[in-house]
Amino acid sequence: MAGLLAPGGAARPALPDDVGEGRPAEVDRPSPVPVARPVIGEAEIEAAVRVLRSGRVVQGPEVAAFEEEFAELVDGRACVAVNSGTSALYLSLLALGIGPGDEVVLPSFSFAATANAVRLVGAEPVFADLEQGGFGLDPAAAAAAIGPRTAALLPVHLYGHPAALDRLVPLADRHGLLLLEDACQAHAATLHGRPVGTFGAVGCFSFHPTKNMHALEGGMVTVADRQLAARLRMLRNQGMAEGDRHEVVGGNLRMTDLSAAVGRVQLTALAGRTARRRANAAVLDTGLSPARSHGLLCPAVADGAGHVYNRYTVRVAAEQRADFQEELARRGVRGSVHYAVPIHRQPAYQGQRRLPLPRTEAAAAQVLSLPVHPELSAGESARVVAAVNEVAALLDGGPR
Numbered sequence: 001m002a003g004l005l006a007p008g009g010a011a012r013p014a015l016p017d018d019v020g021e022g023r024p025a026e027v028d029r030p031s032p033v034p035v036a037r038p039v040i041g042e043a044e045i046e047a048a049v050r051v052l053r054s055g056r057v058v059q060g061p062e063v064a065a066f067e068e069e070f071a072e073l074v075d076g077r078a079c080v081a082v083n084s085g086t087s088a089l090y091l092s093l094l095a096l097g098i099g100p101g102d103e104v105v106l107p108s109f110s111f112a113a114t115a116n117a118v119r120l121v122g123a124e125p126v127f128a129d130l131e132q133g134g135f136g137l138d139p140a141a142a143a144a145a146i147g148p149r150t151a152a153l154l155p156v157h158l159y160g161h162p163a164a165l166d167r168l169v170p171l172a173d174r175h176g177l178l179l180l181e182d183a184c185q186a187h188a189a190t191l192h193g194r195p196v197g198t199f200g201a202v203g204c205f206s207f208h209p210t211k212n213m214h215a216l217e218g219g220m221v222t223v224a225d226r227q228l229a230a231r232l233r234m235l236r237n238q239g240m241a242e243g244d245r246h247e248v249v250g251g252n253l254r255m256t257d258l259s260a261a262v263g264r265v266q267l268t269a270l271a272g273r274t275a276r277r278r279a280n281a282a283v284l285d286t287g288l289s290p291a292r293s294h295g296l297l298c299p300a301v302a303d304g305a306g307h308v309y310n311r312y313t314v315r316v317a318a319e320q321r322a323d324f325q326e327e328l329a330r331r332g333v334r335g336s337v338h339y340a341v342p343i344h345r346q347p348a349y350q351g352q353r354r355l356p357l358p359r360t361e362a363a364a365a366q367v368l369s370l371p372v373h374p375e376l377s378a379g380e381s382a383r384v385v386a387a388v389n390e391v392a393a394l395l396d397g398g399p400r
């Protein structure tokens with residue numbers, strides 16, 4: 001119970017989830033180490049001002065340039081920019097003709113957007129469990145979820161770790177299914193040297209400020225097939241082809257040039273920031289060995305996986321997680337939980353078809369994400385390591 005009380009004995013208010021900057025520090029304490037710190041630096045501001053001064057802010061030359069530059073991340077695939085990662089998923093499903101009567105197999109342990117996109121096109125999500133010891137869709141569970149109405153698999157590269165595409169792609173091929181990658185958290189992640197977003201019919205990326213790179217808001221679809229890319233371009237812009245011919249029914253899901261200009265700056269910094277995320281993760285991997293001896297589990301990296309650490313997510317005993325988080329907060333370290341309630345238990349998804357999800361339930365109860373973002377100072381990293389080791393020793397006991 002002590003862990004639930006602040007030093008003064010008063011109950012603490014709940015911590016905000018994903019704040020960029022900490023609230024004012026308590027007296028005699030440094031400000032908390034935040035879980036994420038979105039970057040809007042001088043270069044981003046200059047790019048935005050340049051676009052604003054040009055007077056041309058809607059989808060235009062900046063979007064076209066951003067698409068071309070992003071293609072270098074995905075082996076030259078066609079890239080189609082949209083206004084969010086959710087729109088990238090939604091438009092992809094729409095363009096691939098997935099809709100009412102179709103089922104899409106996906107993990108329940110993800111951000112709700114993954115399943116929302118499926119429901120928005122009128123198809124049915126079918127939830128399958130995670131891999132043992134990891135946070136990606138389990139190929140065996142996905143296989144068991146396939147039925148006569150299955151149209152597609154939709155794995156998620158959760159936290160920046162690639163899903164088991166080396167087994168999911170052949171599975172989709174064997175059953176004649178489409179495969180869409182939710183790469184919203186995984187810019188520049190790789191599997192056996194090949195970038196995510198190049199394995200499936202489409203890869204979908206997000207540029208929300210909590211992701212590895214941002215465009216204020218935005219999304220990108222990476223597409224193997226040029227005709228599909230052309231269809232996506234029509235769908236994002238009222239179904240318009242040349243001139244003012246509306247070939248199909250579309251919407252307005254365009255990215256603005258303002259967003260694209262910011263995204264282009266962020267893209268140039270991505271390699272450096274990814275390297276810093278990996279270096280920060282390595283400091284945690286090494287530094288947390290005392291905590292591991294008290295039962296904490298550090299994130300596993302699959303063979304051949306190039307993890308980009310959108311989150312550094314450990315597992316602690318479910319019944320201790322709240323205390324763990326609270327004790328970390330007392331030591332000036334923010335830990336956050338993604339996702340405490342898996343999608344199949346959200347009110348909007350009651351009664352949705354699903355397989356047994358024991359690993360999903362365990363993950364939802366045990367996960368805790370620690371600060372790993374590229375703006376962490378060496379001092380902050382050291383504080384995170386020290387705090388986690390202290391709390392793990394204090395609570396002693398890992399996930400079962």
Ligand SMILES: *Cc1c(COP(=O)(O)O)cnc(C)c1O
Pocket residue numbers: 084085086087110111113114156182184185206207208218219
């Ligand atoms: C962020 C995210 C999305 C949605 O992206 P938005 O840009 O916020 O719409 C979808 N799936 C996953 C796994 C995400 O993390």
